[in-house]
Amino acid sequence: MSLNRTLTVSVIVVTALLSFSGCGGGGGLNDTPDPSTSTSWTQGVFADESQFKNLCQSPRSGTDLNGDAFPDIQGTTAHENHFLRSWSNNTYLWYSEIPDLNPNLYDSPTDYFALLKTSATTQSGSAKDNFHFYMDTAEYQQLTQSGVSVSYGIEWELVSSTPPRELYIRYIEPGSPADAIALGLSRGAQITHIDGVDVENANTQAGVNTLNAGLFPSESGESHTFTVLDVGSVQPRDVVIQASEVTYDPVPIVNTFASGQVGYIFFNDHNFVSEDRLYEEMTAMSEAGVTDLILDLRYNGGGLLYIASQLAYMVAGDTATSGKTFEEIRFNDKYPTVNPVTGQALQPTPFYSTISQYSDNYTQGTALPTLNLSRVFILSTDSTCSASEAIINGLRGIDIEVILVGTTTCGKPYGFYPTDNCGTTYFTIQFDGINDKGEGGYSDGFSPINTVATPGVLITGCSVNDDLTSTLGEISDPLVSAALSYRTNGSCPVAATSPKRTYSPTLKNKAEAEGLILDLPLRLNQKIYLDPNR
Amino acid sequence: MALLRHFINLIVMNRLVLLLFCCGSLASCKISLPANARPALVVNLNEQSQHELKQVISKALNERNVTLAKQVFVDSHRLLIQRKTIMGPDGLPIQTRVDEEPIIFELYKAGDSCYIKRVDNQSNEVYLIQSIECRPR
Incomplete structure (x- = not known):
């Protein structure tokens, strides 16, 4: 299946990229909002959101x-709240679970928006909707x-965004500023201070601002001082790292094991x-004739x-995927056949078998290589998200065995x-994805079958903690070794006790159990990773 | 020798003619791609040329802030631009199930001049980049 179809389907999202005002309707000559639009509220009665769109306080x-001139017209906070209420009622996936609160009683649209979501919980007790944001x-x-x-070329591993925090380096991009030999940084190193502020305990807004500024530089050339505790060292040292424009390789590590029978690909973005x-x-894996794949x-x-779909196709091959759906998106029950944002008929995403028009080196339509595997080992943590989970779900939908090694x-x-109104872009869940068998809704994630604490959808595999002190993609990497071991003897290793610098979901769960993580912040920006509150 | 001087003069004149079409700033210099233009790569990208590229692209996108690689157009004649990744409070990207199309510019060489052309929309706007050297891909 070629890619053109999907890109046609996503036309509205293109508009979202190229157009400042984003998607979500409104702004046209025929639907210019009227500032005199009534803001009276009747419970359970919802006017069309276009009546309130772009009427701004x-x-x-x-x-x-x-x-283009901003579409904004003088309105009131009530108009903005009414827009959010009607838009949510129209497009939120679980609109019937939103409490219908009087929008005229709230003097901040973003405060009101925070309430326009379900309060239901999942089977594990987590909030059903963890993805409700604005910026x-x-x-x-x-x-x-x-x-x-x-x-800096660093991916951070933060254990808790609130005190007591632990911050580690989990990945360093080769060739990036952090990869400079002189700095001596490595995966697993702990950061104890940033620009003199204590990472673990900082609990003032000023302190957190400093931490955020250091963690997420906004300008090339910006330097910050990190106090580092290297792996195996008890002596902290200061390192100054300067940010720059870093080009990340999305597939930075490739390896083979078992005399070349098992391929390993670390896929990061x-x-x-x-x-x-x-x-x-x-292609290299296919030509080498690997018979198993560990997809990290x-x-x-x-x-x-579409990248997830292509990768799933390359794993499973033509016969297994032909005529099958990789993922189909579902909106709320008001829109069983039509995308309410684009107005287009809903069409499933197939398994794409050819190169897209965005390839730099290959002609559009070139056939993708295939491994034709009936199973795949996928390494996971709680950072394995969304399109990565779609690979798991998509393959399971066509009976390709996914052996999950890692954590949930x-x-x-x-x-x-994402929808703009009056200068704020709102993110509210509008659709979910299901596979060829109609399976989806994995709000608690996918878990290896022997997972003990708060598992999601249980699937074949081994629960193994990621060890930040190990080298990614090597036999010493506990996730890799567990996958290889399972491949050989069908059994999982005994869970090891977590060394201090192993990022451990157990530790995170402990913090949650002790109430150390408060409600996550709703307002997004590039630097909202940390929270000062206990 | 005279022939060489004449040739150099022609190149200079060609650039001058192109510049005369420009309307003061580079970003407003919307021109057509010469028929003999070929996909190209940048040679010797320096700070000045990188700055000019960033400025032109930013202005072509109505002053939107764009982060570019230090080696932009060095290894590829295509530049794909997408939305900056927004991180959520859990440290994970927010927009994680997307099929947004990119904004695309391509680098071309015609004669002694280097151009970038926007190819993702129907405008097909072309911009002359003065400070870079480029070679056919």
Whole structure:
């Protein structure tokens, strides 16, 4: 199945990328909002959201980033609240579970928006909706070259965003500033202070601001001082790291095991540039004749769904995927056949078998390589999210055995069309994804079958903690060795006790049990990772 | 020797003619891609040329802030631009199940001049980049 079809389906999202005002309707000549629109509230009665769209308490002046005048018109906070109420009622996946609160009683649209979600919990007791956010539209519109970001080249592992925190380096991009030999940094090193602020205990806003500024530099050339406790050392040392534009390789580690029978691919980001890298590495695996694949998605938080579909195809091959659905998205029951945002008929995402038009090195339509496997080992943590989980679900939907090794995935079968109103972009869950068998709804994630604490959907595999002191993709990596061991003898290793610098979900669960993690913040920006509150 | 001087003059004149079409700033210099333009890669990308590339692309996108690689157009004649990853409070990307299409620019060389062309929409706007050297891909 070629890719053109899906890209047609996603036209509205293109608009969202290229147009400042984003999607969600409104702004046209025929639906210019009327400032005199009534804001009276009748419980259970919802006017069309277009009546309130762009009626703003503080209209933006000037032009948007497309050079067009902002669509904002003088309105009131009540108009903004009514827009959120009607829009949520129209498109929120669980709209019937939203309490219908009088929008005229709230003097902040973002405070009101926070309440426009379900309060239901999942089987594990977690909130059913963990993905309800907003942020400044101008910030949301920032762009970057695919695969590039201003950073040190470090991926952080933060155990709790509130005190007591633990912060580790879990991955360093080769060739990045953090990879400089002189710095001597490595995976598993603990960061105890940033610019003199105690990571573990900082509990003032100023302190947290300093930590966030250090963790997430915004400008190339920006330097911060990190106090580092190297693996095996008790003597902290200070390291100054300067941020720059780092180009991340989405497939930075490839390996083979068992005399070349088992391929290993560390796949870190479903972005545009990953297509060619996956094509190259899967071609090599195919030509080498690997009979098993370990697909390492432990830190892959998701991204482009068509990349996930292509990768699943390359694993399973043509026969297994032909005529099958990789993922089908479902909106609420008001829209069983039509996407309420694009207005287009819902069409399932197939398993894409060819190169897309975004490839740099290969002609569109080129056949993808295939391994034709009947099973795949997938390495996971709670950072394995969304499009990565779609790979798991999509393959399970066509009876490809997924053997999950690691810990429970994040549990995000959901998506949304970020929608701007009056300068704020709102994220509310509008659809979920199901596989060819109609299976989805894995809010608690996927868990290896022997997972003890709060498992999600249990599937074949081994529960193994990620060890930040091990080298990724080597036999010493406990996730890799567990996968290989399971492949050989069908059994899982005995869970090892966690060394101090092993990121352990147990530790995270302990913090949650003790009430150390408060409600997560709703307002997003690039630096909201930490929270000062106990 | 005279022939060489004449040739150099022609190149200079061509650039001058192109510049005369420009309307003061580079970003507003919307021109057509010469018929003999070929996909190209940047040679010797320096701070100045990187700055100019970033400026032109940003202005082409209505002053949107764009992060570019230090080696932009060095290894590839295509530049794919996407939305900056927004991290959630759990440290994971927010927009994680997306099929947004990228904004795409391509680098071309025609004669002695280097151009970038936007190819993801119907505008097909072309911009002359003065400070870079480029070679056919």
